[in-house]
Amino acid sequence: MTGPTIPPWMTNLNDEDLTFIKRFLLASGSMKEVAAEYGVSYPTVRLRLDRLIQKIQLGEQLENEPYIALIKRLAVDDRLDFGTAKILITEYRKQLDHRDQQ
Incomplete structure (x- = not known):
């Protein structure tokens, strides 16, 4: 059991x-x-x-986008400011889009 x-x-x-x-x-x-x-x-x-x-x-x-969820969680916990979190997420998404286009 x-x-x-x-x-x-x-x-x-x-x-x-x-x-x-x-x-x-x-x-x-x-x-x-x-x-x-x-x-x-x-x-x-x-x-x-x-x-x-x-x-x-x-x-x-979390299961769909672990990296983005981590960045958001750090921002919610005040361990990362929201501006920096937004930049990191935006750049991550750009890299994903760039990889998908190749």
Whole structure:
């Protein structure tokens, strides 16, 4: 008997992300309650939730374009600025298009 498989969208999430999701669910989706638990403002929780949504969406795209998903994930995690991410993705796509034309 095999154990449960981890959905691809979850592989992009770290322990901190999973803890946030757990707290969010236990708070019945109340961002106000989560903000109080973390001791931060509502907009801070909203931003964190938006970034988690982006990570999950990227996780679903990961199998199709791993390099692009990686660059987007780095940008979402503030490890790469969005301008640089856009340049890297644009250049990568140009190389793919150039290879396809040969």
